[in-house]
Amino acid sequence: MPETGIVNYAKVCETMRQQIQRGGGKVILSYQVKRINAAASEVAITDSKNRTIHCGRMINCAGLQSDRILRMAGGRPAVKIVPFRGEYYDLVPEREHLCRHLIYPVPDPSFPFLGVHFTRMIDGGVECGPNAVLALSRHGYDWRTFHASDLFETLRYGGFLKLARKYWRTGAGEIHRSLRKAAFVSALQKLIPTIRGSDLRPGRAGVRAQAVTPEGELVDDFLIETTDRAIHVLNAPSPAATASLAIGGKIADRFETLQTN
Numbered sequence: 001m002p003e004t005g006i007v008n009y010a011k012v013c014e015t016m017r018q019q020i021q022r023g024g025g026k027v028i029l030s031y032q033v034k035r036i037n038a039a040a041s042e043v044a045i046t047d048s049k050n051r052t053i054h055c056g057r058m059i060n061c062a063g064l065q066s067d068r069i070l071r072m073a074g075g076r077p078a079v080k081i082v083p084f085r086g087e088y089y090d091l092v093p094e095r096e097h098l099c100r101h102l103i104y105p106v107p108d109p110s111f112p113f114l115g116v117h118f119t120r121m122i123d124g125g126v127e128c129g130p131n132a133v134l135a136l137s138r139h140g141y142d143w144r145t146f147h148a149s150d151l152f153e154t155l156r157y158g159g160f161l162k163l164a165r166k167y168w169r170t171g172a173g174e175i176h177r178s179l180r181k182a183a184f185v186s187a188l189q190k191l192i193p194t195i196r197g198s199d200l201r202p203g204r205a206g207v208r209a210q211a212v213t214p215e216g217e218l219v220d221d222f223l224i225e226t227t228d229r230a231i232h233v234l235n236a237p238s239p240a241a242t243a244s245l246a247i248g249g250k251i252a253d254r255f256e257t258l259q260t261n
């Protein structure tokens with residue numbers, strides 16, 4: 001796709017941080033929210049080290065934890081976040097010439113996040129993927145990372161069970177591609193037929209925070225809910241990183257009108 005491109009997103013975030021600080025804002029890192037008290041007069045947000053921030057309104061954009069944060073704030077999420085890991089391979093340097101730009105398949109409208117593609121990275125290197133497999137923890141970046149209560153929460157969710165019943169064949173195909181490199185390679189060969197298993201080495205993985213409805217549907221659009229004094233971003237699928245400034249603008253408009261009394 002000649003008209004598309006990529007950025008170094010860590011640098012984008014760093015620039016945003018600098019601009020927030022230049023505008024008089026504060027960026028606080030390593031603050032794991034554990035408790036929220038949305039009272040009549042303010043919101044009190046307490047972290048794992050028992051520090052508390054008091055504010056008039058809040059925006060929850062906690063990705064994989066966003067439904068839990070909404071619950072902490074006194075709301076009842078209409079969806080549950082189900083974590084789907086996307087795994088990549090990297091092209092070995094001597095085969096990077098196979099991909100000079102970004103190569104995408106035509107998306108399947110029922111599963112827009114499925115379909116491996118090739119991404120020539122901004123600092124060099126070519127990523128191939130991702131697939132989509134159920135992560136065994138909300139932050140399960142590989143098969144070894146397992147969190148019993150996260151997994152139990154997913155497996156006992158009616159929406160997930162309905163989804164699994166409907167699409168078990170698709171899910172099994174994704175697991176097969178995760179566990180067998182040859183199957184992953186054959187998916188990549190639909191885009192670059194000359195690619196071989198020896199051209200690839202294991203790369204990084206990311207976990208999608210996918211909102212699933214009680215009816216077993218994957219929410220494919222942005223889903224933003226409001227509770228007292230708070231806005232909650234419950235589903236922000238790709239390309240939400242690319243579109244983050246536009247989405248942020250919309251949320252800021254809504255924030256202005258959020259009731260504080």
Ligand SMILES: Cc1cc2nc3c(=O)[nH]c(=O)nc-3n(C[C@H](O)[C@H](O)[C@H](O)COP(=O)(O)OP(=O)(O)OC[C@H]3O[C@@H](n4cnc5c(N)ncnc54)[C@H](O)[C@@H]3O)c2cc1C
Pocket residue numbers: 031032033034061062063064065066086087130205206207208209233236237238239240241242243
């Ligand atoms: C494999 C993969 C490939 C993707 N490719 C693209 C792409 O090419 N283009 C694109 O636009 N998008 C892409 N996306 C999607 C993009 O990453 C998301 O749309 C975007 O990150 C959503 O932003 P967010 O701010 O809502 O959540 P996130 O980016 O997930 O941020 C949530 C933040 O909340 C923090 N948090 C969570 N819980 C707590 C807590 N209790 N206390 C404090 N902080 C907390 C987390 O640490 C994190 O920093 C991809 C996603 C994946 C997984």
